[in-house]
Each structure stands twice: as C-alpha cells, then as structure tokens.
Amino acid sequence: MKGQRTKLGAVLVLLVSFIVGFGSVAGGNSQAATTKIEAPATTIAAKAGIAVAADNGQILAAKDIDTSLPIASMSKSLSLYLVLQAVKDGKLTWTQEIKPSAKIVTLSQNMDLSNIPLETDKSYTVKELYEASTIYSANAAIMALAEAVSGSQSAFVDAMRAQLEKWGAKNYEIVNVSGLNNSYLSDDRYAGTAADAENKMSARDVAMVAQHLLTEFPEFLETSRKTSIDFHGTTYPTWNLLLPGESAAQKDLPVDGIKTGTSDQAGDCFVGTVKKDGFRIITVVLHADGNADDQAKRFTATAALMNSIYQNWHQVALFQAKKTSSHLAAVKVTNSKQKTVAVVPDKTVKLYLPKSTTAKQLDFKLTKGDASQAAPIAKYDQLGTINLPEVGAGFLQGANSIKVNVLAKSGVTALTWWEKVWQNITGLFNK
Structure with a gap:
C-alpha cells in the first residue's frame, strides 16, 4: 500500500509540474568532424x-x-x-x-x-x-x-x-x-x-x-x-x-x-x-x-x-535548393506527436571532388543552429547548418567558405497543453 502511495505521489508531483509549466529541450545531432578528402597529387612546374x-x-x-x-x-x-x-x-x-x-x-x-x-x-x-x-x-x-x-x-x-x-x-x-x-x-x-x-x-x-x-x-x-x-x-x-x-x-x-x-x-x-x-x-x-x-x-x-x-x-551536384537529398537525414523533433521532420538545403551546391571520390561516400553532419528543433516549427525554418567535407586546400577565401543552411521541409504542429501532460504521464508509466 505504501508503495502505491509513493508511486501515486510521484505522479501527482509530475502532474503539478506540468500544470505550473512544461519545458521542452530541443533535440539535435551533435557536430562531428568530417573526414578530410585529400587532393590528388599534382605537379606545378x-x-x-x-x-x-x-x-x-x-x-x-x-x-x-x-x-x-x-x-x-x-x-x-x-x-x-x-x-x-x-x-x-x-x-x-x-x-x-x-x-x-x-x-x-x-x-x-x-x-x-x-x-x-x-x-x-x-x-x-x-x-x-x-x-x-x-x-x-x-x-x-x-x-x-x-x-x-x-x-x-x-x-x-x-x-x-x-x-x-x-x-x-x-x-x-x-x-x-x-x-x-x-x-x-x-x-x-x-x-x-x-x-x-x-x-x-x-x-x-x-x-x-x-x-x-x-x-x-x-x-x-x-x-x-x-x-x-x-x-x-x-x-x-x-x-x-x-x-x-x-x-x-x-x-x-x-x-x-x-x-x-x-x-x-x-x-x-x-x-x-x-x-x-x-x-x-x-x-x-x-x-x-x-x-x-x-x-x-x-x-x-x-x-x-x-x-x-x-x-x-569532377564536379558533383550535392544539393538542389529546397529539394530533398539522400545526404540529409530527417531531424528529430520534440514537443510534437511527429517524431521527425524532413529537411532540405537552402541553396544549390556543387562541389569538386577527386574522381576517386563519389557523393555517396560523403558524410554530412548537422550542426544545431539558432532555431529550436522543438515544435512548433514553420515550413522552411532553419534547423541548423551543414559542414561540407574538407577537400584538399579548401577555398580561396578559406578552408570552408560554403555554408549550407538546413530548413524544415514542412511545418510541425506543437502538442497542446493537455497533450503534453498526457504524453509525459503515459511515458512515466511505460517506463
């Protein structure tokens, strides 16, 4: 009986915390280093x-x-x-x-x-x-x-x-x-x-x-x-x-x-x-x-x-502006029934790669930007940026002068107040 009271008390404490206010922390992929692609050896006489x-x-x-x-x-x-x-x-x-x-x-x-x-x-x-x-x-x-x-x-x-x-x-x-x-x-x-x-x-x-x-x-x-x-x-x-x-x-x-x-x-x-x-x-x-x-x-x-x-x-087309790409994984979403949202790049990007390297071999990592990944999210909200792979000596203006913003392909609706409460209560019992 004492155990049931303890469990019920914990539920009530959580319920009160939701009534007072609910906070949602945005999820997101952490930045990871991209393997450098070496330039082919070239003789300059x-x-x-x-x-x-x-x-x-x-x-x-x-x-x-x-x-x-x-x-x-x-x-x-x-x-x-x-x-x-x-x-x-x-x-x-x-x-x-x-x-x-x-x-x-x-x-x-x-x-x-x-x-x-x-x-x-x-x-x-x-x-x-x-x-x-x-x-x-x-x-x-x-x-x-x-x-x-x-x-x-x-x-x-x-x-x-x-x-x-x-x-x-x-x-x-x-x-x-x-x-x-x-x-x-x-x-x-x-x-x-x-x-x-x-x-x-x-x-x-x-x-x-x-x-x-x-x-x-x-x-x-x-x-x-x-x-x-x-x-x-x-x-x-x-x-x-x-x-x-x-x-x-x-x-x-x-x-x-x-x-x-x-x-x-x-x-x-x-x-x-x-x-x-x-x-x-x-x-x-x-x-x-x-x-x-x-x-x-x-x-x-x-x-x-x-x-x-x-x-x-050779020249490789990596991204087409606001079009889905196999290089961009869906981004996790919190504070919504929807668990992920598809993303698209903000610009068309072409990169030059050694012919021994194909676009399929590239690994793009999303760096969380200023925009939250917690719903609500509007269509084309910026969710982060892409770090392009470091290739050879980089660019005239620096090692990585091309920045690609990642945008939500569609809008994501936030949970209502009662949906937030219910989701967390059911989540607690599921645990």
Missing part, C-alpha cells in the same frame, strides 16, 4: 602556382600559394577589372576618346617593353586602349586608361590596393598600374616605393583577382580570346600562346584567357583559364621552371596543370 574552380573558388591544386612574388604584367588583370568597373559605373564609355600625356607617349615608344606606339596630339578610344592592354599587354595603353579612370596613376594604384583589400587579399604589394619595374617610370613612381620595385602578389591572390574578373565581367573573355589586334593599321599578336591556333595550343584545351607576365624578377608567369567537361578553371603559374631561352615554359607548365585537373577532378 613553377616557383608557385594554383588551380581553382572559377565558380566557387575551390582550390584544386596548390604550391606555395601564399608567398608574395613578382607578377609583372599579370597586374593588368586587376587594372582591367577597374576599367571595366568604370565603364559599368558610367565613368567611362567605350567610344570616349583619351589623349595620352606626353610622358605616356614617350614611354610607348620604348619597344623593349610590351608597347603599342602612341602619337603626340592624337586621341584613342577607351575600347582601343582596353584591347591593346588586354591582347598585346600594352603598358602605355593601361597607363592612359588609369589616368582617365582616376585622374592620375597614383590615384589608380590607391584604387587597386583598395580593391584587393575589399576582396580580402593578404599577400600583395602594388606599386604601379602596369606591372613594369619601377625603374622605367622615373619620376612617375608611386610615392614611397623603391626605384626597382615591382608589383607582387601571391598565387592565391592572383587567382582571386581572376575569379572576380571572370565572374563579374564574363565579357572580358570576348577580348582575351582574340589572337591579335589591329591598331591603326598595324597588327599586334597576342602573348598568350595557349590560345587555339597559337604555337603552344593543345587541341583538347580550349583556353580563352587571361594574362601573361614577364620580367627579370618575375620570370615567365601566366594566369590562364579554360572551360572543359562542363566547368571552368583558373590556373596561375608564377616563375615557371625551365631554361631562360624557353619561351613556352609557362604554357607547358600551365597545360600540364590544366590537364591534371580535368584528369583527376
């Missing part, structure tokens, strides 16, 4: 280099990617980005005519540099100077554009630095708009820079510039893929010998950009891009290996890198 997926910045191959090195005329990739931005913003128009300064005209006559000669008292359209800068890497042409955009080359250098800072670049030194050694610029040097200074950037940061250029201004490829430019009656060839039809071209690599760079300090450099097998990559080679008289070594190194990426990597 250069002092430093990188290969990335153009769409999401995933790093597919890397060698000394955070060391700042001279980049010569690859600097023009950033300068041309700012020119395109100026056209987009209405600061310049393609038909607008620019009259180069006397100093720029004088420098343009130095054919030991990459130049298209300009004439005194003659004007050139923005389009002409843009194409000359892109295709023939004309130093005087990009200087004239820089002055048109910012009023002076020094102000344009400030804009270049500010843009890199905005993008989160970490390892760079920008001293002029063209990539020439400062020794060619005499008294036009940027204040405080050494007489023999050159622009420097890490392979990661060069790739970041190229990614922004191609993502925000895909029309750039319409110019960078051209193999020559006709400038006032004279034809000038491209320096990009990997373009189709050029001497270093490979038939299975439809390269269409971006920019070469050459100087005594930088050696032979190249930031290139190609689209094949449904996805585009960007490659950077800084100071290519090889003999000084080998004019093709940067392209040989780039082609080998590009081929290695397409041989060893």
Whole structure:
C-alpha cells in the first residue's frame, strides 16, 4: 500500500509540474568532424602556382600559394577589372576618346617593353586602349586608361590596393598600374616605393583577382580570346600562346584567357583559364621552371596543370535548393506527436571532388543552429547548418567558405497543453 502511495505521489508531483509549466529541450545531432578528402597529387612546374574552380573558388591544386612574388604584367588583370568597373559605373564609355600625356607617349615608344606606339596630339578610344592592354599587354595603353579612370596613376594604384583589400587579399604589394619595374617610370613612381620595385602578389591572390574578373565581367573573355589586334593599321599578336591556333595550343584545351607576365624578377608567369567537361578553371603559374631561352615554359607548365585537373577532378551536384537529398537525414523533433521532420538545403551546391571520390561516400553532419528543433516549427525554418567535407586546400577565401543552411521541409504542429501532460504521464508509466 505504501508503495502505491509513493508511486501515486510521484505522479501527482509530475502532474503539478506540468500544470505550473512544461519545458521542452530541443533535440539535435551533435557536430562531428568530417573526414578530410585529400587532393590528388599534382605537379606545378613553377616557383608557385594554383588551380581553382572559377565558380566557387575551390582550390584544386596548390604550391606555395601564399608567398608574395613578382607578377609583372599579370597586374593588368586587376587594372582591367577597374576599367571595366568604370565603364559599368558610367565613368567611362567605350567610344570616349583619351589623349595620352606626353610622358605616356614617350614611354610607348620604348619597344623593349610590351608597347603599342602612341602619337603626340592624337586621341584613342577607351575600347582601343582596353584591347591593346588586354591582347598585346600594352603598358602605355593601361597607363592612359588609369589616368582617365582616376585622374592620375597614383590615384589608380590607391584604387587597386583598395580593391584587393575589399576582396580580402593578404599577400600583395602594388606599386604601379602596369606591372613594369619601377625603374622605367622615373619620376612617375608611386610615392614611397623603391626605384626597382615591382608589383607582387601571391598565387592565391592572383587567382582571386581572376575569379572576380571572370565572374563579374564574363565579357572580358570576348577580348582575351582574340589572337591579335589591329591598331591603326598595324597588327599586334597576342602573348598568350595557349590560345587555339597559337604555337603552344593543345587541341583538347580550349583556353580563352587571361594574362601573361614577364620580367627579370618575375620570370615567365601566366594566369590562364579554360572551360572543359562542363566547368571552368583558373590556373596561375608564377616563375615557371625551365631554361631562360624557353619561351613556352609557362604554357607547358600551365597545360600540364590544366590537364591534371580535368584528369583527376569532377564536379558533383550535392544539393538542389529546397529539394530533398539522400545526404540529409530527417531531424528529430520534440514537443510534437511527429517524431521527425524532413529537411532540405537552402541553396544549390556543387562541389569538386577527386574522381576517386563519389557523393555517396560523403558524410554530412548537422550542426544545431539558432532555431529550436522543438515544435512548433514553420515550413522552411532553419534547423541548423551543414559542414561540407574538407577537400584538399579548401577555398580561396578559406578552408570552408560554403555554408549550407538546413530548413524544415514542412511545418510541425506543437502538442497542446493537455497533450503534453498526457504524453509525459503515459511515458512515466511505460517506463
């Protein structure tokens, strides 16, 4: 009898606690480490280099990617980005005519540099100077554009630095708009820079510039893929010998950009891009290996890198926005008759994986977010985030720059007050 009274007393105590108030603790999967997927071994025949997926910045191959090195005329990739931005913003128009300064005209006559000669008292359209800068890497042409955009080359250098800072670049030194050694610029040097200074950037940061250029201004490829430019009656060839039809071209690599760079300090450099097998990559080679008289070594190194990426990597569609996925398990729900709720991702996600790895081999762990997993839950409430697997060297912006929010596929109704009481009482007796 005493035992029955004790049990009945316990029930009454529980019943009172429910009447006073009922608390429900959200359930959820604890965070677990995801096994790192190693990148296939890739040889980069250069002092430093990188290969990335153009769409999401995933790093597919890397060698000394955070060391700042001279980049010569690859600097023009950033300068041309700012020119395109100026056209987009209405600061310049393609038909607008620019009259180069006397100093720029004088420098343009130095054919030991990459130049298209300009004439005194003659004007050139923005389009002409843009194409000359892109295709023939004309130093005087990009200087004239820089002055048109910012009023002076020094102000344009400030804009270049500010843009890199905005993008989160970490390892760079920008001293002029063209990539020439400062020794060619005499008294036009940027204040405080050494007489023999050159622009420097890490392979990661060069790739970041190229990614922004191609993502925000895909029309750039319409110019960078051209193999020559006709400038006032004279034809000038491209320096990009990997373009189709050029001497270093490979038939299975439809390269269409971006920019070469050459100087005594930088050696032979190249930031290139190609689209094949449904996805585009960007490659950077800084100071290519090889003999000084080998004019093709940067392209040989780039082609080998590009081929290695397409041989060893494939693009995998992991999630489609707000569609169920076999990778996402249902989430446990408390405070409801419904025990689980199906979940969907908030965005479409594609990831690049070694061909030896398939999506079925991946294990995704849910990390509980701010939203409670206790009912009531509305349709598309966020229930947590997904940690994508760590693949190789990660992304340009960091180890794991893609975040996927997990949403409830449908709403979940909460228990009524009496249902809460009854559920807990019956649960106690079942125990």
